[in-house]
Amino acid sequence: MNLGKKILPPILLAFAVTSSACAETASTSMMNDAIISNKDKPVVWFNRQPSNSETGEPDYDAITFNKHTYYVGADTEQGAALQGEMIIKYISECDSSLDRNGDGIIGYVLAIGDDGHNSSASRTRAERKACGTAVKKNDVIISDAVELNLDGSSNIVQDGHVTLEGKDYIIRELASKEMKSPDGATWNADAAAVALDEWVKQFGDDIDVIISSNDGMGLKMFDNWAHSNGVPVFGYDANGDCVAAIKDGFCGSISQRAEVQAYMTLRIIRNCLDGVDANTGIATIDEAGNVLNEADFYYADRERAFKALNLAVTEDNYQSHLDPRATYDMVSHQLDAKTHPRKKVWINIYSDKDDFLSQTYQPLLQQYAYTLNLDVTIVIGNGYDESSITSQLPNPSEYDAYAINMIKTDHAKIYMDLLSK
Numbered sequence: 001m002n003l004g005k006k007i008l009p010p011i012l013l014a015f016a017v018t019s020s021a022c023a024e025t026a027s028t029s030m031m032n033d034a035i036i037s038n039k040d041k042p043v044v045w046f047n048r049q050p051s052n053s054e055t056g057e058p059d060y061d062a063i064t065f066n067k068h069t070y071y072v073g074a075d076t077e078q079g080a081a082l083q084g085e086m087i088i089k090y091i092s093e094c095d096s097s098l099d100r101n102g103d104g105i106i107g108y109v110l111a112i113g114d115d116g117h118n119s120s121a122s123r124t125r126a127e128r129k130a131c132g133t134a135v136k137k138n139d140v141i142i143s144d145a146v147e148l149n150l151d152g153s154s155n156i157v158q159d160g161h162v163t164l165e166g167k168d169y170i171i172r173e174l175a176s177k178e179m180k181s182p183d184g185a186t187w188n189a190d191a192a193a194v195a196l197d198e199w200v201k202q203f204g205d206d207i208d209v210i211i212s213s214n215d216g217m218g219l220k221m222f223d224n225w226a227h228s229n230g231v232p233v234f235g236y237d238a239n240g241d242c243v244a245a246i247k248d249g250f251c252g253s254i255s256q257r258a259e260v261q262a263y264m265t266l267r268i269i270r271n272c273l274d275g276v277d278a279n280t281g282i283a284t285i286d287e288a289g290n291v292l293n294e295a296d297f298y299y300a301d302r303e304r305a306f307k308a309l310n311l312a313v314t315e316d317n318y319q320s321h322l323d324p325r326a327t328y329d330m331v332s333h334q335l336d337a338k339t340h341p342r343k344k345v346w347i348n349i350y351s352d353k354d355d356f357l358s359q360t361y362q363p364l365l366q367q368y369a370y371t372l373n374l375d376v377t378i379v380i381g382n383g384y385d386e387s388s389i390t391s392q393l394p395n396p397s398e399y400d401a402y403a404i405n406m407i408k409t410d411h412a413k414i415y416m417d418l419l420s421k
Helices: 010-015 019-027 076-092 118-131 189-206 215-229 240-248 258-274 355-371 412-420
Strands: 043-046 069-074 105-112 160-164 167-178 207-212 253-255 297-300 305-308 311-313 343-349 374-380 401-404
Touching: 043 258, 043 412, 069 076, 069 258, 076 118, 076 160, 076 207, 076 253, 076 311, 105 118, 105 189, 105 215, 118 167, 167 189, 189 207, 189 215, 207 215, 215 240, 215 355, 240 253, 240 355, 258 305, 258 343, 258 355, 258 374, 258 401, 343 355, 355 374, 401 412
Parallel strands: 043 069, 043 401, 069 305, 105 167, 105 207, 343 374, 343 401
Antiparallel strands: 160 167, 253 311, 297 305
16 A cells, blocks of 8 residues: 555645655664663653644654654644534524524534644634634634633634525634643633523524534533534544434534544554554555555654544434544454464553543554453543643553654644653
């Protein structure tokens, strides 16, 4: 399989890499079995790409920590665009009853996950672009929260427009907020519930649509108010409970293909430990028959990143996504323990409050670990303090490799320093 020659949708062309570049990078993944130093062991950053939280610029020191270092995640821009398209398609196909109070404004509120997270910013930008509410600064759509914008006077967003049943309507972002708990944990569902309760008390009749940066926050708002009031809610992650709620009126979500991401996270480590090409069992079939489809992922050479391609999950296809914790058949063939001996891998999840990671990604990691003959130790952070994670790695030398899910994208150096001691 040649990654460089596959045909990608236009939105992905900027990320495509030549087959020679991919092969060159993969060839650096050969690992000597006698590695002793922790700083030379395989490291896979996942879910949070090491980067500057303000500019989004990748942290190339972290990405190139050693020749066995990679990033695994989803294509955030492609997934965000899918969510934006899903939202505006729904709005455009509604009748005038979507305007609940008949004021001529389709008002939406936005639950932002984390101001310092690239994926959260990408989703906010795509949602605003699709709704026509985006405002640019230095040619980049502003992703900051507006707090309140009931009169449309904010300079962070502008009013969009849509035609329903031959009548023009304004689309307005009424309010948006980073959903952070009192102790500082972001992507917080309880914080979203509190924010929605406050918004409903202030301007509930104006709220026609709810958009959330993830499913945990979206489902909380759906259960607490939106469902009983007939207000459409859109999420992101395609968690099992959220997908199941589609039959009850939850409008849709985006699958980040956790079954693909979790496999790649551990498969890259397995390949580095085995001293084989990084693409083995990913882009090229292994001896057990494991291989991913070209439509499942792509490789971005400069970022040393394996990125899953997202899927929209709506009432049209939700039944096939009801169990997001099921492993992917194409890459679920057991490896021979004689040729792939057991190794120990330390993995962290930044917070148990993140439903996508704790309820979907973590169970998949555990299942793939068995398939790939890896003994994994998974530790959980508190969601706001990196030391809650690093304190659970007192002796890195106990492990053969590491898979790291930082709390903040610009905190990679903390982990690099720990492994360099």
